[in-house]
Amino acid sequence: MTVSIQHRRSANRTLRIVCPNGHLGFAPIRTGSFEIGLRSDPDLVCADSGSCDIGPGPLGQDISSSPLAWQTHDLERMLLGARRLGVPMIIGSAGDTGANSRVDLFVRIIRELAEKHSLPSFRIGWFHSEVSKSLIEARMAAGETIVGLDGRAPLDSATLAATDRIVAVAGVHPYIALLDAGADVIIGGRSSDCAIFAAPAIRAGFPEALAYYYGKVLECSSFCAEPYGGKESVLGEITMEDVKVTALLPAQRCTIASVAGHAMYERATPYYEHVLGGCLDMSQCVYEQYDERTCRISGSRFVPTAELKVKLEGAGKVGERFVGMVGVRDPYTIAHIDEVIAWARTQVRERFGETGYELHYTVYGRDGVMGALEPLRHRPGHELCVVVQAIAPMKETAEEVCMTGLRQMFYARLPEVKGTAGGVAFALDEVLPASPAYRWTLNHAMRVDDPMALFQSGLFEVGV
Secondary structure: OOOHHOOOOOOOOOOEEEOOOOOOOOOOOOHHHHHHHHOOOEEEEEEEOHHHHHOOOHHOOOOOOOHHHHHHHHHOOOOOHHEEEEOOEEEEEEEEEEHHHHHHHHHHHHHHHHOOOOOEEEEEEEEOOOOHHHHHHHHHHOOOOEEOOOOOOOHHHHHHHHOOOEEEEEEOOHHHHHHHHHOOEOOOEEEOOOOOHHHHHHHOOOHHHHHHHHHHHEEEEEEOOOOOOOOOOEEEEEOOOOOEEOOOOOOOOOOOHHHHHHHOOOOOOOOOEEEHHHHEEEOOOOOEEEEEEEEEEOOOEEEEEOEEEEEEEEEEEEEEEEEEEEEEOHHHHHHHHHHHHHHHHHHHHHHHHHOOOOEEEEEEEEOOHHHHOOOOOOOOOOOOOEEEEEOOOOHHHHHHHHHHHHHHHEEEEEEOOOOOOOOOEEOOOOEEEEEEEEEEEEEEEOOOOOOOOOOOOEEEOOOO
């Protein structure tokens, strides 16, 4: 195999992973940079396929947020590339949520792709991450506290009862076990993003501190490169002393700024990443420009925990939902938009009472994105878009509440208004059915004695 100069391995012992997509299936892999990665002598091809970013709805409904065609496209590109090279392929948090049905979906797609392309025999390993409410109920009944994360209260019976589906967030352990068992392709349930990449590195004997950083920097693929380019591939290399990450798209580069910035991305504190079994400490990391498109990182630390706690994510249904929109251009109405909304709310209360539904107004052009944190709230734009959402147990109620809450904005009576034409314009005459509304019910941690206790796995052979 020919390896280009900029992708040549370091002189010492290494493990190389190509990551083609920071969220497999969410938008299709860019195949050009992925093919460059496949020519760069990787030991594995790995990708994360799930995220809390999509909200609680897909987990609660047990669906994917990504189109099946996009998921199949990405799995096909990765599978054909990995089988061509004869290297393992790992997918974590399958199907956006990592729920059991999503793992089973991805396993089925791999089976179908193996048959479609008449691939030589290989072994698929998988594991499930769903946790039954009865197991948690039993633990709570025995007096165990399921602690809340990020300021949440400990789990109580009412919150658990309002939950439709729960997944546990796996660490490196099921991936290592399946690699040890000889899996060529692994489809994992809900997992810590960095564990997907850290697992093969830890299994190969690299330091945990570097392995978990390796996973952290690779899991979002080209998000650690500049200029921004979604769904491009990156190449990671770990040694006993450092981690290197290289942008594979020729127009991109991994720099000190882009990699350090990504390491601090999506976290309450910039330096720490918690996983099952410990915490990655990035506060002493050293970033160096290794070559034009490669950043070298050293100095990460890993602090094991005395007690094993697995994160639990749960979603529960709030109700059916309808959405409507109005545009506002009239300066007087913009200046009194809160009074317009208050009028509409009053009309809804008069018809439906105070309870049994939810009615939400989001004012884009004023504070629709940042809400109360918006520093320019009192300086709205010259035009606004108000999104109205109604949620109720029954679709018919949600639709009528939304219609009332929307149309009454047109009829709002404001002081000094003499005309009857209304001060808002309907983006659409009707309100639109939306996906049911769900909320995150569980963001908690539960003690386990065995890091594999909540994760059931299997292994079988497919192909010709």
